[in-house]
Amino acid sequence: MSRGVTYPAGFRAAGISAGLKPSGKLDLGLLVGEPGTVAAGLFTTNRMPAAPVVIGRTRIAATGGAVRAVLVNSGQANAATGQRGAADAEKTTAAAADLLGLAAEHVLPCSTGVIGEPIHLDAMLAALPSVVEALGAGGDAFARAIMTTDTVPKSAQADAGAFRVGGAAKGVGMIAPSLATMLTFITTDAPVTPADLDGLARRVLQPRFEAITVDACASTNDTVLLFASGAAGGSPVAPGSGGWRALEDAVAEVGDALAAQLIADGEGVTHVLLIDVEGAGDDVEARTVAKAIAESPLVKTAAFGRDPNPGRILQAVGAAGVEVDPTSVDVWIGDTQVVASGVIPPAYFDADQLRAAAAASMTAAEVPLRVRVGAGPGRSRVLGCDLTYDYVRINGEYTT
Amino acid sequence: MSRGVTYPAGFRAAGISAGLKPSGKLDLGLLVGEPGTVAAGLFTTNRMPAAPVVIGRTRIAATGGAVRAVLVNSGQANAATGQRGAADAEKTTAAAADLLGLAAEHVLPCSTGVIGEPIHLDAMLAALPSVVEALGAGGDAFARAIMTTDTVPKSAQADAGAFRVGGAAKGVGMIAPSLATMLTFITTDAPVTPADLDGLARRVLQPRFEAITVDACASTNDTVLLFASGAAGGSPVAPGSGGWRALEDAVAEVGDALAAQLIADGEGVTHVLLIDVEGAGDDVEARTVAKAIAESPLVKTAAFGRDPNPGRILQAVGAAGVEVDPTSVDVWIGDTQVVASGVIPPAYFDADQLRAAAAASMTAAEVPLRVRVGAGPGRSRVLGCDLTYDYVRINGEYTT
Numbered sequence: 001m002s003r004g005v006t007y008p009a010g011f012r013a014a015g016i017s018a019g020l021k022p023s024g025k026l027d028l029g030l031l032v033g034e035p036g037t038v039a040a041g042l043f044t045t046n047r048m049p050a051a052p053v054v055i056g057r058t059r060i061a062a063t064g065g066a067v068r069a070v071l072v073n074s075g076q077a078n079a080a081t082g083q084r085g086a087a088d089a090e091k092t093t094a095a096a097a098d099l100l101g102l103a104a105e106h107v108l109p110c111s112t113g114v115i116g117e118p119i120h121l122d123a124m125l126a127a128l129p130s131v132v133e134a135l136g137a138g139g140d141a142f143a144r145a146i147m148t149t150d151t152v153p154k155s156a157q158a159d160a161g162a163f164r165v166g167g168a169a170k171g172v173g174m175i176a177p178s179l180a181t182m183l184t185f186i187t188t189d190a191p192v193t194p195a196d197l198d199g200l201a202r203r204v205l206q207p208r209f210e211a212i213t214v215d216a217c218a219s220t221n222d223t224v225l226l227f228a229s230g231a232a233g234g235s236p237v238a239p240g241s242g243g244w245r246a247l248e249d250a251v252a253e254v255g256d257a258l259a260a261q262l263i264a265d266g267e268g269v270t271h272v273l274l275i276d277v278e279g280a281g282d283d284v285e286a287r288t289v290a291k292a293i294a295e296s297p298l299v300k301t302a303a304f305g306r307d308p309n310p311g312r313i314l315q316a317v318g319a320a321g322v323e324v325d326p327t328s329v330d331v332w333i334g335d336t337q338v339v340a341s342g343v344i345p346p347a348y349f350d351a352d353q354l355r356a357a358a359a360a361s362m363t364a365a366e367v368p369l370r371v372r373v374g375a376g377p378g379r380s381r382v383l384g385c386d387l388t389y390d391y392v393r394i395n396g397e398y399t400t
Numbered sequence: 401m402s403r404g405v406t407y408p409a410g411f412r413a414a415g416i417s418a419g420l421k422p423s424g425k426l427d428l429g430l431l432v433g434e435p436g437t438v439a440a441g442l443f444t445t446n447r448m449p450a451a452p453v454v455i456g457r458t459r460i461a462a463t464g465g466a467v468r469a470v471l472v473n474s475g476q477a478n479a480a481t482g483q484r485g486a487a488d489a490e491k492t493t494a495a496a497a498d499l500l501g502l503a504a505e506h507v508l509p510c511s512t513g514v515i516g517e518p519i520h521l522d523a524m525l526a527a528l529p530s531v532v533e534a535l536g537a538g539g540d541a542f543a544r545a546i547m548t549t550d551t552v553p554k555s556a557q558a559d560a561g562a563f564r565v566g567g568a569a570k571g572v573g574m575i576a577p578s579l580a581t582m583l584t585f586i587t588t589d590a591p592v593t594p595a596d597l598d599g600l601a602r603r604v605l606q607p608r609f610e611a612i613t614v615d616a617c618a619s620t621n622d623t624v625l626l627f628a629s630g631a632a633g634g635s636p637v638a639p640g641s642g643g644w645r646a647l648e649d650a651v652a653e654v655g656d657a658l659a660a661q662l663i664a665d666g667e668g669v670t671h672v673l674l675i676d677v678e679g680a681g682d683d684v685e686a687r688t689v690a691k692a693i694a695e696s697p698l699v700k701t702a703a704f705g706r707d708p709n710p711g712r713i714l715q716a717v718g719a720a721g722v723e724v725d726p727t728s729v730d731v732w733i734g735d736t737q738v739v740a741s742g743v744i745p746p747a748y749f750d751a752d753q754l755r756a757a758a759a760a761s762m763t764a765a766e767v768p769l770r771v772r773v774g775a776g777p778g779r780s781r782v783l784g785c786d787l788t789y790d791y792v793r794i795n796g797e798y799t800t
Contacts, residue, residue, distance in 0.1 A: 015494065019601070045719075046715065046718035046719050047717070047718040047719075047720075047722070047723065047724045048714050048715065048717060048718030048724070048726045049718070049726075050743070063420055064514070077711070079711065079714070080710070080711060080714050080739065080742060080743055080744045081744070082742060084726075084742035084743075084746075114711065114749075115709075115710075115711020115712070115714060115715065115744070116710055116711045116714075116739075116743075116744030116748065116749070117744075117749045118749070120748055153446065164410070171633065176448060178659065220711075220714070220715055220718060249546070283544075297697075297787075297791070297795070298795055301792050301795035301796045302796070304792060304796045305795070305796030305797055307796070307797075310516055310517070311477070311480060311513075311514065311515020311516045311620075314448050314479070314480050314515065314516075314620070315446065315448065315620055317447070317448060318446035318447040318448030318449070318620060319445075319446050319447075320447075323445070323447065324447045324448070326447065326448045327482075329448070339480065339516075341482070341518075342448065342480060342482060342517030343481060343482035343484075343514070344480045344517075346484075346518055347786070348516065349514075349516070349517045349518070364611065371716070387697075389789050389792050389793075390793060391491060391697070391701070391785060391792075392701050392704060392789050392790075392791075392792060394786060395697070395698055395701035395705070396701045396704045396705030396707070397705055397707075
């Protein structure tokens, strides 16, 4: 089991049941860094942001990144809750800060669960002493406490020479590549200035969490937080140094691992799509085409049916809104080329070998789709998934 | 039964089985207007357009709208078929034109079915004499011959004083509001100049077919054709005259009827969503927000589950990419207000009356959602539908 957010030195975490979820499962998490810890944040671009997102953004700015803790509840998203929601988040983080001997502005709130439902304030306030008391090497309990319809907790860790990096994440629906993806917490014991930590988050983490999509729905609560405790000692790591490059690689490794875990546990997912687009005008155009394929309900249902359906991939490429020369489009499913210069080979329909080879690639848990749209330098990889009966069941029956 | 495209004077139509569909059902349609007939066309914006779309666009331009007939096959889409696909469409329309005593450029090709599969050329050429011989008051057979996974044929008719308007359409998947929607054919016996007919198509029909979405997937073959035979007699109707206004209303009525039939027969649909957005900065912003709601998999699955989930509607509003003041958003499901000034009333969760009233509205075949996003003049209605097990089944099992 990964030690997750408590793998790096200088962090304590806990996860307990506070009675916020009807199921009685773990639903309150707390992560605290030792004095000197700083944080960087990436928040949803949704125009209806939840109260914790608004407060988190404000507190990171107001303290210059000197944020040491995050209090996370699952069960209620505290979104579309108006002034009451803001007051609730302020009350709970102020009470947690009191118990930790901190000012409220050094503690961030995060919430995930049903939109519109106020957090169960009394239950949460009553549980705060217990979660503070439980603080320790609780990376696993923390990862469990932030789950909603997740079927497995998600955590990762990596080494960067003298430094360690750890992380936890949650999210199975409302996941889309527009900034952050649900809740992700990454920690390191490397000493890093707030400005450099912010740059690291934007350069290394943002593109990774923008490149995954379960259902193209950017949540009101998406948040990625990156904490550095500096507990490994020494002066701040200088960008460009060998230590920095090792740190960047380790943060990237943890980010990749968490992003992959989010997609693999996407609601109802049975196949992950690894979509590589190359030959576009630039990386942004390649990303746009890859996302259009990943978000097409017709491609997603074909993946569920293990049906290598090159026509649906072409439809998505053509509808992406990017200028494409139809005669320069090639598509591979696994190692099988199913479109050459914009044409599906007639052999695909006449003989069965081509289709059978492509179909065989679609039985794997991870299906590689490669699409060349021209001779340009632009390339991008997006992780998508199939659209299944279970996605419909989960979202037709569950009130989020 | 509606007489569809043959309701106006001056049109003959037929639909036969040419052996293009494995099922043996009707799969070849022909619509022919008497001498003097003109046509206007709206075609897909997909960058990978099917061969018939490219040829249709060219022929309408080359003849100045003097197009008199359309030959439609179902079973194969003739998209992603390269030069062979273009040659096949030219051969079949040339052969049909010969039989009709026309030049090839006065006959348009249309295809719908499996992308990438070449049309069954020999079978189609062999069937042409039969379909020409069958020409008559065959609006219903024509509407049936253009079906693919449609469960019912779609046709409509309306009167405009001295003039008549009729139409037929097909389409259940790959339907999205970016220009036309699969295949739609509308006829009138009013005398109209090609330029005025083109204006009528763009002003009256385009917004109607851009305002429906089954799955946000713009097809490679989407086409709307509007034919005017002039068989009612008289000189061309002048835009702005009383006759013109009646004609415009009748074309709008037929367009509305066909668009509604397309959504109601959307793949797996059990509930149609009538989404009205008001108070936006302008109509384009209102349309963007309405589409974001209509295309959200979370809203669509909630509609399937008859779950009035105001949080998911707010999520879609916030993610639409339009600037919105969160405190000025109101949402009604049926007559029940479920969001007031950006907040879901706590009563929605505490008491059950509010939720029960909203849930009752969601059991209807047509569910009205009204969203006010501010005090601006912009408004738009979009027709969407739910995302169901059957959508996944149909598209996971059927190769389109």
